[in-house]
Amino acid sequence: MEPTPRNQLYLVAVLLLSAATCVFSVKKCPNCGLTSVPYPLSTQPTCGDQSYKIRCDAGVLIFDTLNNSYPIISINPSNQRLVIQPANLLPNTCISSDFIHLGIQLNSSLPFNITGDNTVMLFNCSESIRDHPLNCSTSSLCYLYVKGEEYSQCRDSTLCCTFKAGGSASAYRIRVREKGCRAYRSFIGLDWGWPVDKWPDPGVEIQWVLPQEPVCESQVDCDADSTCEPNRADGVKRCYCKVGLQWNPIQGICSQTGGCQSPGGCSRQKKIALIVGLTFGLSALVLVITIAILLHKRYKRIREAQERLARHCEEILSVDGSKTAKLFKSKEIKKATDNFSKDCLIGAGGYGEVYKGCLEDGTVVAVKCAKIGNIKALLQFSNMDFLTPP
Structure with a gap:
């Protein structure tokens, strides 16, 4: 039975619904503006993993801390990291705008933490901060940084310190407070030997723990x-x-199960595959070159044997010394006799057939064709000229 247009429409709808189900089963959230939201990050209750909540506000992704919010600059799902924009200074002060929120405070019960790739500088610090394991010496990078224009209002602050984040004390917070430091700056992957004008833009890198399987009710x-x-x-x-x-x-x-499950594993598998591929490719190249050399040598031997045979035949055909014999190629003989046409046949006998031929220089000749397998015919044939005038 031929499907009706209504049935065809229903079938298409079912297929689209099935495809949509496959996509939605991954629970990946839609883009926020032009920014992709990778799994397990969640901007809605119906997508992603609800333990990894972020917000989409007017096309901008927002990361919420315990008492403040920061715009997300970038996301790298391959190593489970995102970068947030840290707070700026309040106008004409050396105090961070999130000072009232005590800086960046993550919820330690959520699967996010500050990475050890952050170099954090604390400004406008009290003397009590010296008791902490921080670099507050005059050689600290923070003193080099305040010489520039961006943080020049902190140039006259009493004390500044530098440290690498990600330890137990800074895995979930970069703290600013009255009896400590009142401002901060963070740089990701900073090489301490670089000049200030080569430093990356400020940012705080946060990583997330790989998620478990999705929660379900049925x-x-x-x-x-x-x-x-x-x-x-x-x-x-x-x-x-x-x-x-x-x-x-x-x-x-x-x-x-045999698929690659982690970035490190994928990288290792790719390296192994590359090595195997190169080894196989080089082996194949060597094999091809070897075969080509052997074929060239074989062709050379065959050609030399043909040349020796041709010279031998010429010597046999010129034994009487009356004239120099010439060997003709088969295509020359076929052309001269119009491919051994019956119209050119002028005689036949026990030894074979004789055809009239015309060479390219106009010479008319008789072409004798010996019978294959007839020894007597071959002997009679060898006692005659290869090409003779008719």
Whole structure:
């Protein structure tokens, strides 16, 4: 039965719904303006992992801390890191605008923490800060930084210090306060030997922990590659991958067990594949070159043998010394006899057939063709000229 237009429309709708289900099962959030929101980050209750909440505000991604919010500058899902824009100074002061919020304060119960790639500088510090493991000497980078225009209002502050973030004391906060330091600046991946004009733009890098399988209430919340089951440890239901598949926390899907699951593993596999590919390619190249050399040598030997045979035949045909014999190529003989046309046949006998031929220089000749396998014919043939005038 031919499908009606209505049935065809229904079929298309089902296919689109199935495709949408496959996409939505990953629970990746839509873009925020022009910025992609990778899994597990979540801007809505219906996408991403709800433990990794961020906000989309007028096309700008926002990262919320315990008591303040910061715009997200960039996101790198391959190493699970994002960069936020730190607070600026209040006008005509050496005090950060988030001073009233005590600086950056992350919730330690959430899967985010400040990375050790941040070089943090504290300004307008009280003398009590010297008791902390910070570099507050005159050789500290913060003194070099305030010589520029951007933080010139902190040039006359009493004390400044520099430290690398990411330790136990700074994994979840960069603190500013009255009895400490009142301003701060952070730079990611800063080489302490660089001049100030080569420093990167300010930023605070935050990383997130790889997510577990998505939480579910029933099988409807999972895709075809996973099953909604309770965790034995805490009883929370999650979409666990079926047998033969493995949870890929970067893409938020169940993939083949043999697939690459982590950036480090992927890099290692790529290196191994590259080495294997180069080895195979070089081996194949050597093999091709070897075969080409052998074929060239074989062709050379065949050509030399043909030349020796031609000279030998010429010597045999010129034994009487009356004239120099000439060997003709088969295509020359065929052309002279119009491809041994019956119209050129002028005789036949026990030794073979004789054809009338005309060479390129106009010489008319008789071409004898010996019968193959007839020894007597071959003997008679060898006693005659190869090409004779008719």
